[in-house]
Amino acid sequence: MSELILYKGKSEIRVAPSETTQYLYKIGGGEVSGEGFIELNDATRLNKIAEEVRDHYTKWIYSFNDEFLESKLVIDELSLFFISDLSCKRSEFFDTYDSICNLFLLKEKVDEIKITRAKLIGLDRSFVIAFRSLFPDVPVQVEQKPRDRFNLVRRVVSDLIYALNVMGVIALTMWTRTSHQPKATKRKFLSFFPSMFDDIGVETKYRTFIKYPEEVAVMVLADGMHQNISLRQYRRFSQKLKAQKFSLIDEYLRPSDVRQGLVWWLKLWVIFARRRDEKRTFMGIDVSGYFRRELRFSVSRIMRLLVLKGAVHRFLTRCRPLELYYYPVEYPLGRMVSWVCALASPETQKVGFQMSTVSPRRLEQFMAPGEGSTCLPFLRQSPLPDRMLAEDERAASIYRFSGYHGVEVMSRVYRYEYLSKIRPEKRENLSLVVLGLHDGPLLLNVLSDKIRQESDISWLVKPHPRAANNFLDDWKAVSGVTISSQSIEELLATVSEVYVTYSSVGLEAKTLGIRVHVVDVPGHVNTSPLIDGDRGSFRIEGDDHLASNASFP
Numbered sequence: 433m434s435e436l437i438l439y440k441g442k443s444e445i446r447v448a449p450s451e452t453t454q455y456l457y458k459i460g461g462g463e464v465s466g467e468g469f470i471e472l473n474d475a476t477r478l479n480k481i482a483e484e485v486r487d488h489y490t491k492w493i494y495s496f497n498d499e500f501l502e503s504k505l506v507i508d509e510l511s512l513f514f515i516s517d518l519s520c521k522r523s524e525f526f527d528t529y530d531s532i533c534n535l536f537l538l539k540e541k542v543d544e545i546k547i548t549r550a551k552l553i554g555l556d557r558s559f560v561i562a563f564r565s566l567f568p569d570v571p572v573q574v575e576q577k578p579r580d581r582f583n584l585v586r587r588v589v590s591d592l593i594y595a596l597n598v599m600g601v602i603a604l605t606m607w608t609r610t611s612h613q614p615k616a617t618k619r620k621f622l623s624f625f626p627s628m629f630d631d632i633g634v635e636t637k638y639r640t641f642i643k644y645p646e647e648v649a650v651m652v653l654a655d656g657m658h659q660n661i662s663l664r665q666y667r668r669f670s671q672k673l674k675a676q677k678f679s680l681i682d683e684y685l686r687p688s689d690v691r692q693g694l695v696w697w698l699k700l701w702v703i704f705a706r707r708r709d710e711k712r713t714f715m716g717i718d719v720s721g722y723f724r725r726e727l728r729f730s731v732s733r734i735m736r737l738l739v740l741k742g743a744v745h746r747f748l749t750r751c752r753p754l755e756l757y758y759y760p761v762e763y764p765l766g767r768m769v770s771w772v773c774a775l776a777s778p779e780t781q782k783v784g785f786q787m788s789t790v791s792p793r794r795l796e797q798f799m800a801p802g803e804g805s806t807c808l809p810f811l812r813q814s815p816l817p818d819r820m821l822a823e824d825e826r827a828a829s830i831y832r833f834s835g836y837h838g839v840e841v842m843s844r845v846y847r848y849e850y851l852s853k854i855r856p857e858k859r860e861n862l863s864l865v866v867l868g869l870h871d872g873p874l875l876l877n878v879l880s881d882k883i884r885q886e887s888d889i890s891w892l893v894k895p896h897p898r899a900a901n902n903f904l905d906d907w908k909a910v911s912g913v914t915i916s917s918q919s920i921e922e923l924l925a926t927v928s929e930v931y932v933t934y935s936s937v938g939l940e941a942k943t944l945g946i947r948v949h950v951v952d953v954p955g956h957v958n959t960s961p962l963i964d965g966d967r968g969s970f971r972i973e974g975d976d977h978l979a980s981n982a983s984f985p
Contacts, residue, residue, distance in 0.1 A: 433452040433453070433548045433549075434452055434453040434454070434455060434545060434546060434547055434548055435450055435452050435453070435454050435455070435547070435548070435549050435550070435551060436455045436457065436472075436538075436542065436547045436549070436550040436551070436570070437454060437455065437456050437457070437464065437469070437550075437551045437553070438457050438458075438459070438538075438550065438551070438552045438553065438555060438563075439456070439457075439458050439459070439460075439462060439464050439553045439554055440458075440459035440460050440462070440553070440554040440555050440559075440955070441460055441462035441553070441554040441576070442460055442461050442462050442873055442874070442877045443462050444462060444463040444464070444465060445462065445463075445464055445465070445553065446464070446465045446466060447464055447465070447466040447469075447551075447553075448466070449466055449467040449468065452548070453468075453470065454466070454468060454469050454470070455469070455470045455471075455472050455541075455545065455547070456469040456470065456471050456472065457471075457472045457473055457534075457538060457541075457955070458471075458473055458954040458955055459530075459534060459555075459954060459955030459956070460554075460874055460877065460953065460954060460955060460956075461873070461874050461875075461876070461877020461878040461880065461953060461954070462554075462877065463881075472537075472538065472541045473954050473955065474537060474541075475952040475954070475958065477537055477540070478533055478534065478537050478955070478957060479793055479957055479958055479963070481533045481536050481537055482529070482533045482793040482957040483792050483793055485532065485533065485536065485715070486792070486793070486795065486798060487798070487800075488715065489521075489529060489532070489714065489795070490521065490795070490798050490799060490800050491800040491801075492714055493518065493519065493521055493800075494519075494799070494800035494803050496513065496518065496519075497511055497513040497514070497519070497812065499513075499707070500512055500513035501513075501811065501812075503703050505699070505700070505703070506811065507696070507738070508771075508775055509775075509808045509809035509810060509811065510771050510809070510810045510811070510815070511810065511811050511812070512696075512700075512734050514767055514771075514810055514814040514815060515733070515734055515737050515764045515767050515768050515771070516727075516730035516733060516734055516764060517726055517729050517730045517733050517764060518723075518726045518727055518730045519730075519764075519814070520762060520763055520764055520767070520796055521795035521796060521798070522726075522763075522796065523794065523795040523796065523957070523959070524794075524796075524868075524869070524870050524934070524959070525870060526722070526725065526726055526729075527722075528719065528722040528723075528725075528726060529795060529957070530955065530956055530957050531558070531559055531562060531719075531722065532562075532714065532715075532717060532719065533957055534955050535562060535563065535566050535717055538566075539566060539567075542567065547567070547570055548570070548571075549570065549571045549572075549573070550563070550567065550570050550571070550572050550573070551572075551573045551575065552572060552573070552574050552575070553575045553576050554575075554576045554577075554578060555574070555577070555578075556577060556578050556721075557577065557721055558719070558720075558721025558722045558724075558725065559721075560572065560574055560577075561718050561720060561721050562717050562718055562719055562721070562722070564718075565713070565716070565717055565718035566716060566717050584728060587728060587729065587731070587732050590656075590732065591697060591732050591735055591736070594655075594656040594736055594739075595690050595693065595694060595739070597653060597656065597661075597663065598653065598685055598689070598690050598739055599687070599690055600663045600666075601653055601663070601666055601682055601685055602685050602686065602687060602690075604663065604666070604667060604670075605682075605683050605685070613750060614649070614679045614747060614750055614751040615646045615677075615679070615751070616751055616752070616753075617644065617646050617647050617751070617753060618753060618754045618755065619647050619753055619754065619755045619756075619757065620647055620648075620649050620679075620751065620753040620755070620756050620757070621635070621638050621641075621642055621647050621648050621649065621757045621758075622649050622650075622651075622681075622756065622757065622758035622759075622769065623635050623637070623638070623648065623649070623650050623651075624650060624651050624652075624654055624658055624659060625650040625651070625652050625669055625673060625678075626652075626659075626669060627658065627659045627897065627898050630919070631919065633676065635648065636847055637759060637785060637787060637846065637847050638757065638785070638846055639846040639847060639849050639850075640846060640849060641757075641846045645676050645677040645678055646677050646678075646679075648676075648678045648679065649678070649679040649680075649681055649747065649751075650673060650678050650679070650680060650681065651681050651682060651740070652666055652669050652670065652673075652680065652682050653666060653682050653685075654740070654765070655733065655736040655737060655740060655764075655765055656736060657732075657733070657736070658765065658898070659898060666682070670682070670683075679747065679751070681743050681744060681747050682743060683743075684742070684743035684744075684746040684747050685739070685740075685742065685743045686742055686743075686746075688742065689738075689739045689740070689741070689742035689743065690739055692738055692739070692741075692742070693735045693736065693738045693739035694735070696734065696735060696738050697731065697734075697735035700731040700734060700735065701731060704727060704728065704731055708724055708727075708728075712724075733764050734764075737764055737765060737768045740765075740768065741768060741772055744768070744769060744772045744773075744776070745772050745775060745776045746776075748772065748773055748776040748777045748780065749776045749777065752777045752779070752780060753777070753780055754779075754780065754781065755780065755781045755783055756769075756773055756777075756780050756781070756782055756783065757783045757785055758782070758783070758784065758785065758817075759784065759785040759786070759787040760787040760788070760796075761784035761785075761816070761817050761820070762796040762797050763796065766784070767814060767815050768815075769782075770782055770784075770806075770815035770816055770817055771810055771815040774806075774807065774808050774810075774815065775808070778808075781818050781819065782806070782816075782817040782818045782819070783817055783818065783819045783820075783821060784816070784817035784819065784820040784821065784836070785821050786820075786821060786822050786823050786827055786842075788936055789934060789935075789936045789939065789959065789960065789961055790822070790823075790826070790827035790830050790831070790961065791830075791934075791959045791960065791961045791964065792830065792964070793957050793958065793959045794934075794959040797830050797831060797834055798830075798833075798834050799814060799834045799835050801835070802835065803835060804816040804834070804835040804836060804837075806818045806837050816835075816836055816837060817836070817837070817838075818837060818838055819837065819838035819839075819840065820836045820837070820838060820839045820840070821840055821841075821842050822839055822840070822841055822842065823841070823842055823845045824841060824845075825841055826961065826964075827961075828840070828841050848940060848943065850921050851924075851940060851943055851944060853921070854921060854924055854925050854944060855925065856924060856925055856926070856927075856944050856945065856946055857925060857926050858927070858928040858945075858946060859926050859927065859928055860928050861888055861889045861890060861928070862889070862890050862892070862926060862927045862928055863889050863890070863891050863892065863927060863928065863929050863930075863931065864892045864894060864916075864923050864924070864927040864929070864930045864931070864941075865879060865891060865892070865893045865894070865930075865931045866894050866920075866930060866931065866932045866935045866937040866938070867893065867894065867895050867896050867899065867901075867935070868896055868899075868932070868933060868934055868935045869896045869898055869899050870899070871933045871934065871935075871953070871956075872895065872896065872899055872901065872903065872904075873903045874933070874953045874956065875931070875932075875933050875951055875953065876893070876903075876907065877953075878951055878952075878953050878954070879931060879951065883910065883912065883913060884910070884911075886912075887911065887912055889912065890912055890914070891912055891913045891914065892914050892916045892918075892923060892927065893907065893913060893914065893915050893916060894916050894918075894920065894923060894937075895915065896935075920937060920940070924937075924940065924941060924944060924946065927946065928946065928947065929946065929947040929948070929949060930946055930947070930948050930949070931949045931951055932948065932949075932950060932951065932960065932962075933950070933951050933952075933953060933956075933958065933960065934958065934959045934960045935960075938950060938960060938962050939961070939962065942962065948962060950962050950963050
């Protein structure tokens with residue numbers, strides 16, 4: 433007899449010893465104390481599975497566009513599926529794909545041993561359902577079930593608050609009479625303020641690619657998810673932006689935009705309620721719970737993007753640039769911009785800008801064969817830019833493989849310009865831990881023992897500026913740890929080594945010759961391109977856009 437113990441969490445737990453053989457599989461940075469565990473985690477194989485299954489999963493997700501079309505979820509020649517989080521496969525946000533890959537890895541391991549029972553600790557209902565579907569003959573004991581952070585009530589309340597905030601921005605614009613005709617320029621660069629600007633007001637992705645401030649168009653409120661801005665902050669930011677001669681897209685919002693968003697919001701919830709209990713199975717795994725969670729969150733996203741759509745449309749109709757540069761093109765907001773630009777100013781060339789790291793395991797960049805298009809209608813094809821600027825040949829190869837048009841490698845990577853000014857001191861025993869937007873607690877959990885044991889090292893922890901960083905309060909009292917407010921430039925100029933999971937700062941540190949440690953979090957697919965070794969072109973085995981070596985149930 434043998435027992436499989438699965439634990440997902442960030443704290444340490446103890447499992448009582450058993451007379452049976454105990455196999456342990458962990459998801460997250462938590463530790464399990466006990467005696468005689470045989471650990472099954474295999475980071476290398478997990479990452480390989482993620483690449484092998486990826487294209488099957490991408491085609492499966494794309495197939496759900498048919499349901500959106502059947503339900504008549506179409507507006508202005510766009511299927512709303514394409515601006516959903518479900519369609520964009522937000523693997524850094526949802527754990528759907530990680531869970532699938534974990535289960536396939538467990539299947540390989542369990543097939544080699546005889547498991548008579550399983551204990552699932554800290555796993556949510558979605559994972560439990562998926563596990564039971566893949567291992568129907570294994571009795572399961574469930575402990576410490578977590579709450580769903582994407583619950584229905586929270587989503588509804590959050591969406592209504594967003595609608596009220598938009599109405600507040602509209603009222604503020606009408607009261608101050610600040611809306612004006614955007615200055616016509618050949619190029620426009622779309623960005624988000626303040627999250628994508630540094631402390632001295634420089635846009636961090638385009639940097640010196642922008643020649644004149646009149647070329648910049650920003651969103652402040654955006655979809656209320658990329659950044660959360662109060663009305664007081666909005667008023668202060670808007671005054672600052674206009675003083676800098678930037679165009680403020682939020683000023684083009686109208687009450688009719690809110691009305692349109694809420695009407696579609698109600699339609700989406702009605703259809704969600706009708707279909708929420710349908711069973712969804714991917715390659716033998718019941719992923720119904722995960723699917724329902726992503727679809728529920730997508731209702732919020734679609735509603736907010738339909739509110740923004742009117743403002744973006746009015747702005748582009750009035751200025752009609754020859755070229756529009758924007759990011760993130762792979763995400764719902766970027767796809768909305770691609771769609772609206774095609775509607776409002778079809779003569780404008782849409783130029784996508786690589787925003788972050790690209791790897792064979794990061795799903796957002798991948799699409800099914802024939803899924804993308806640059807031209808209306810976008811009923812069966814996702815909106816894409818006319819051109820795509822990638823940071824290196826490997827990233828460019830992935831975009832081409834995924835069906836993006838006009839893919840080029842940038843002559844210079846503008847967001848790395850600041851590196852040329854850095855002369856790294858590489859002070860020994862000074863280490864930097866760089867937290868990503870979604871990996872902060874996990875990364876610090878995995879490094880926890882190392883940080884506490886290596887007392888001779890000074891640890892600088894750099895939070896992500898757009899992340900929820902409340903968890904760092906627990907680290908402020910840890911000896912040798914400093915939560916740094918310094919810029920990345922200042923930090924890279926001094927430290928001798930950098931710890932990351934997927935953050936692009938790892939690439940920047942490597943460029944400067946600084947030691948980089950890519951940390952594998954147990955049970956999480958690592959999307960850092962640094963673990964791929966050769967940074968040359970992306971290659972794929974097999975035919976018809978599918979990996980030939982995928983062998984799963």
